[in-house]
Amino acid sequence: xxxxxxxxxxxxxxxxxxxxxxxxxxxxxxxxxxxxxxxxxxxxxxxxxxxxxxxxxxxxxxxxxxxxxxxxxxxxxxxxxxxxxxxxxxxxxxxxxxxxxxxxxxxxx
Amino acid sequence: xxxxxxxxxxxxxxxxxxxxxxxxxxxxxxxxxxxxxxxxxxxxxxxxxxxxxxxxxxxxxxxxxxxxxxxxxxxxxxxxxxxxxxxxxxxxxxxxxxxxxxxxxxxxxxxxxxxxxxxxxxxxxxxxxxxxxxxxxxxxxxxxxxx
Numbered sequence: 001x002x003x004x005x006x007x008x009x010x011x012x013x014x015x016x017x018x019x020x021x022x023x024x025x026x027x028x029x030x031x032x033x034x035x036x037x038x039x040x041x042x043x044x045x046x047x048x049x050x051x052x053x054x055x056x057x058x059x060x061x062x063x064x065x066x067x068x069x070x071x072x073x074x075x076x077x078x079x080x081x082x083x084x085x086x087x088x089x090x091x092x093x094x095x096x097x098x099x100x101x102x103x104x105x106x107x108x109x
Numbered sequence: 110x111x112x113x114x115x116x117x118x119x120x121x122x123x124x125x126x127x128x129x130x131x132x133x134x135x136x137x138x139x140x141x142x143x144x145x146x147x148x149x150x151x152x153x154x155x156x157x158x159x160x161x162x163x164x165x166x167x168x169x170x171x172x173x174x175x176x177x178x179x180x181x182x183x184x185x186x187x188x189x190x191x192x193x194x195x196x197x198x199x200x201x202x203x204x205x206x207x208x209x210x211x212x213x214x215x216x217x218x219x220x221x222x223x224x225x226x227x228x229x230x231x232x233x234x235x236x237x238x239x240x241x242x243x244x245x246x247x248x249x250x251x252x253x254x255x256x
Contacts (some may be wrong), residue, residue, distance in 0.1 A: 011184060012180075015180040015215055016182050018179075018180050019179045019180060019182065022178070023207070029172045030169050034165060034169050036165075037164075040122070040157075040240075042129070055169075062170065066177060067177075072190070073181045074182060
């Protein structure tokens, strides 16, 4: 339950939880994919981290465009789409980045 | 549609990774590799770069289309299309042994059948009784007609 514009708004907790889970799922997949891309391209150092943040924010924009006008039906704030999962995806990104970099660029083959 | 785009993006990414590896090994064999260590972005050809970034974008779109099936968070939207009977349904409190068994069952038709049987039996008895009378009355009527 929350108050909004002097009227009670009943929210389903399970739906909020499920939406956050789906958002986390999308973010994890996209950080893995962008890690692969960074590894293949052969980014090193701060450029790699910059690439991650650009990809993550771009993904959030795509998600906002995908949800369109009725995104307030699914999320309480648009800001949470951008910031809620950005740090948890960084570890996945690092894992795939170093793995693919080692496989493609640094390989002995 | 989403699955197709996702598969296309993943296959493209794999192909780009393979191409990058091939290019790198070729560069190493021809000993061009030594001067590229200084730059942060390795000297991949432009087509592999473009293919990688494009496939990343495609797979992002695919993932979002496949996975992002959000639920509306308002509780009223969940209950909009439900009747009160569905919302207040408690299976543990079902009671089957109530008057509805007799109100809505085939008791009436059963009674009807019994009643009709009873009537039929009585009618049959009546008919069998009547037959005795009627034979007499027929004779009587025939007598009347002859008169």
